[in-house]
Amino acid sequence: MNASRRAATSGASPRYAGALHAAIALLGISLGVVVTAIGAISVRVARRVVTPADRVTDTRIVDLDTSAQTVTLTRNADTELPGRYGLFTSGTLPYVKLGSVLSEDQGTVKRKLLTHVDSGAHLSPDAAFSGWYYDRPEDLQLPFRNELVGSPLGPCPAWIFPAEVDSDLWVVQVHGRGTTRAEALRAVPLFHSLGYTSMLVSYRNDGEGPRSRTGTYALGATEWRDVDAAIGHARRLGARRVVVMGWSMGGAIALQVELNSPHQDVLVGLILDSPVVDWRVVLQYQARQLRLPAPVTGMALGALGSEWAAPVARTGGAIPFDRLDGVARASELHHPILLLHSDDDGFVPSDASHDLAAARPDLVEMHTFTVARHTKLWNYDQERWSQAITEWLRRRGLTVEGEDAGN
Structure with a gap:
């Protein structure tokens, strides 16, 4: 019985060890993949912070009424604000001035146009709401x-x-x-x-x-x-x-x-x-708004603040957050x-x-x-x-x- 058990044990041990080594290797590869993925995402986030970008569209033109000189936009925290603003779009006019909110519902906001838009005008639905008001x-x-x-x-x-x-x-x-x-x-x-x-x-x-x-x-x-x-x-x-x-x-x-x-x-x-x-307060806040995992945020800030990461983050040098x-x-x-x-x-x-x-x-x-x-x-x-x-x-x-x- 003892000899048999020893034989069984000695036969199982190499198989168990081999499986364990394989599991550890697989775990190591998985962790490496995860770390590499987090690193790649972090570099992309870092690049985005320092790279000048085109204006981002944040609303859509739902309706344009040239007879009443009004425009209806999809509703968000900016487009529903009282006051005077601007709207970047494309088509007949690249930019129009907006006046007060005339009406609103759960999904849209109708505002007065302060730039005259002719009846034959066409504006692209994609638009960007702006606080500029004056653009020239x-x-x-x-x-x-x-x-x-x-x-x-x-x-x-x-x-x-x-x-x-x-x-x-x-x-x-x-x-x-x-x-x-x-x-x-x-x-x-x-x-x-x-x-x-x-x-x-x-x-x-x-x-x-x-x-x-x-x-x-x-x-x-x-x-x-x-x-x-x-x-x-x-x-x-x-x-x-x-x-x-x-x-x-x-x-x-x-x-x-x-x-x-x-x-x-x-x-x-x-x-x-x-x-x-x-900047660290701002970037951490924006990362939370985007629901980025904390490791990604930490690595992105580290990449931005490091000389070694400057070539891949394309910063030209470490961002001196302390200064x-x-x-x-x-x-x-x-x-x-x-x-x-x-x-x-x-x-x-x-x-x-x-x-x-x-x-x-x-x-x-x-x-x-x-x-x-x-x-x-x-x-x-x-x-x-x-x-x-x-x-x-x-x-x-x-x-x-x-x-x-x-x-």
């Missing part, structure tokens, strides 16, 4: 001129809207990720009424400024140099007090200007609309900051803005909105947005006396 400088009916700003990479086109009366007050407007300088046109009339010359700038890889070797964003880490060149250009044209206003990623760029610019003596303040203050963290570097700030952010932003969470205001209450004043969504504060509540900026500037003596704030 001519829409403002204010004098302006085109300029080229010499930046480290090459010429950056800019629009300059001169003040009505000669003044040393300038505002340099910095647009956000995936947009162009037209995003800031809606701010020009207010600053014009307060005696400012407005300069709307482009920067590397935004589709108007020069292209870097990789053609990708550095999330503010290099783009600030182009904005700093614009401040130098403004200085040569007579600017002695410069406010930098940044929208979304433009806020991250503006903060880097504040932290790094050699033109500290002419900078007098920052105004940040829906700004990126800490781009405005909260961590709050003690290095010198000039007053006005923060305007909606707690219902939906794209760039307001958490880091609140943290920055708490870290530097001596410098930072924050106005919190609700409902207004991302970079649509002007559209949603133009009066409050204008009043917040006007009062903040006037308290600091940064307006031309006798000018009334306009809308």
Whole structure:
């Protein structure tokens, strides 16, 4: 019995060991496949963060009534907002201005057209809802001129809207990720009424400024140099007090200007609309919105912040998240900051803005909105947005006396 059992055991042992080794090998291969898949997805996510992309369609035109001059859109958190907006589409017109909501149901929203659309017009159903409102400088009916700003990479086109009366007050407007300088046109009339010359700038890889070797964003880490060149250009044209206003990623760029610019003596303040203050907070939030697994998010951030991953992520170099963290570097700030952010932003969470205001209450004043969504504060509540900026500037003596704030 013992000999028989030993024989059976000795015969089963090699088979068991072989099966175990095969299972371990299979598990190792499976884990390798999973890790490789997570790595590949993470690299794709990392590339998406830094790669300039075409405008994403986020709504559809369900009905166009040219007799009533109305358009019906599929309903979402943006298209149902009160206020004035814009709509990018294709066909007869590439862009139309939208007015107030006239009616709505569970799935659609009907809005007034503020751009006249002829009866024979055809608009593509696919459309992108926008907070721009103005899409061309001519829409403002204010004098302006085109300029080229010499930046480290090459010429950056800019629009300059001169003040009505000669003044040393300038505002340099910095647009956000995936947009162009037209995003800031809606701010020009207010600053014009307060005696400012407005300069709307482009920067590397935004589709108007020069292209870097990789053609990708550095999330503010290099783009600030182009904005700093614009401040130098403004200085040569007579600017002695410069406010930098940044929208979304433009806020991250503006903060880097504040932290790094050699033109500290002419900078007098920052105004940040829906700004990126800490990229890690933003990217983690967006990853959760997309329901990305935590390992993918972690590896994507690691790839973006690593030199070794730069060739595959096409970043051109590690993204310096620590240097781009405005909260961590709050003690290095010198000039007053006005923060305007909606707690219902939906794209760039307001958490880091609140943290920055708490870290530097001596410098930072924050106005919190609700409902207004991302970079649509002007559209949603133009009066409050204008009043917040006007009062903040006037308290600091940064307006031309006798000018009334306009809308």
